Amino acid sequence: MAGSGARPVQIELDRARELRIRWEDGEVSVYPLSLLRRGCPCAACRAEREATTGTRLPTVPPPEVQRKMSVAEGVELVGHYALRITWQDGHAAGIYDYAFLRSLPGGDQSPTCPSCRGPGERRAGPKRTEQ
Ligand SMILES: [Zn+2]
Numbered sequence: 001m002a003g004s005g006a007r008p009v010q011i012e013l014d015r016a017r018e019l020r021i022r023w024e025d026g027e028v029s030v031y032p033l034s035l036l037r038r039g040c041p042c043a044a045c046r047a048e049r050e051a052t053t054g055t056r057l058p059t060v061p062p063p064e065v066q067r068k069m070s071v072a073e074g075v076e077l078v079g080h081y082a083l084r085i086t087w088q089d090g091h092a093a094g095i096y097d098y099a100f101l102r103s104l105p106g107g108d109q110s111p112t113c114p115s116c117r118g119p120g121e122r123r124a125g126p127k128r129t130e131q
Pocket of ligand 1 (some may be wrong): 041043044045
């Protein structure tokens with residue numbers, strides 16, 4: 001199991017916006033919460049995403065639901081390999097393992113309604129600076 005990836009040394013949750021992780025190898029990743037929620041790895045969310053794969057217009061919940069869906073109540077460590085995020089709408093089934101987090105691309109992988117992005121959104125994603 002050696003070398004299977006870095007672990008976080010610092011986790012900062014900005015409940016309404018983003019999750020910042022500083023990894024033990026010095027990299028810092030910033031994940032918009034909306035990205036993490038859309039990428040929720042739990043079985044229910046995966047099934048839902050697969051059901052909409054191939055459609056150009058995924059079902060979009062009402063704005064107030066979306067707001068709760070991408071606001072986090074908290075984040076906790078799961079064993080030595082993952083994080084669990086508890087969302088404001090009560091969803092907490094997703095286990096985000098570190099390898100998954102490290103593999104996430106930037107914050108613009110899914111089609112998103114521009115009006116849902118909120119003002120002043122910047123492109124933020126895992127930053128990889130290897131020298
Ligand atoms: Zn889920």
